[in-house]
Amino acid sequence: MSEFIVAVTGGVASGKSEVTRHFEALGIVVADADVAARIAVERGSAGLAEVVAAFGDEVLAPDGSLDRAAMRRYVFGDETARRRLEAIVHPRVRASLRDACLAAPGPYAVAAIPLLAEGGGREAYPWLSRILVVDVPVEVQRARVMARDRVDAELAQRMIAAQATRDQRLAIADDIIVNDGPVELLASHVAALDRRYRALAAARG
Template structure:
């Protein structure tokens, strides 16, 4: 992935339930393209793709639901209970997601775009081509509360999900910009507007 995108590329990241989606929606409302690794992860294992074939080869046809798609809920329970299964699944999906994101960044012709990458800190060596990292940050206690409410899961599973991610300290060490999201969601409006102006300015200097 040596080709450099024309647009300024901002990697948007944060721990689970930190508020990345709320931030991404606000950038999209300003006309900024946001390319989401979670969307990529679904597309690269759609029925008929090489990605899904590789998952079935690794785990067997029992991972499929009645429509021939990956049974995501069952797979999530399996990989959080079995570290070896998680590594196997990630080894299949992560390279495909990186290629998907890189292709979309290369196709951008606006001043800048965002790549929403939840597991950026865990895979930063593969994303050296991005220009900046924007972190949406929240205390772990708030992440747990949001996650149990959002996904309808118990606290034990929520804690395991957080434990599988990079630490808050590791994410902060990577960040060029930080949006602190522990208060009311409406406070994000001002933070995103400020960053939008900053990124447009950086993009204009880049293309000058």
């Protein structure tokens, strides 16, 4: 049971997934907010029923699952609709992440929460012990988005601008990995943090 819980967050193309893979390689359980969000509205779930009650049957695919493209169109540019959807999904995601982390074997657990700064930070997740921000300069982030998603600089910049700013993420950080170098360096950064987290978790008892 892991009561010491570390959140990993960062902007698009910062390298969050690579960081969490290194934690997993060290035997640490990682609970993923994106996975929890999909489960929260999977076919037959109470979450999906609540989404349909709020938005109507037009957000359902023919097989009864959530039509994610239709849902995106519904909330795109509509702040009220987006907040209504988040009010359904986010509490379920937070509860799922916490349960998964508390049930995890090992000295501590990791919660991968890409939109932590956007989703309320510590106020929304008061049970987090530490927040690790995977940080990259915006110009590096933009270049990675362009290469990864094969988009132009303008669209890449819009994707970055749709998220919290770099300063907003850094403002909630307890620990920071600056991931602007070779991917091979991440292993040593994560190993150092792993030692630190194990020590902090042991000290907490």
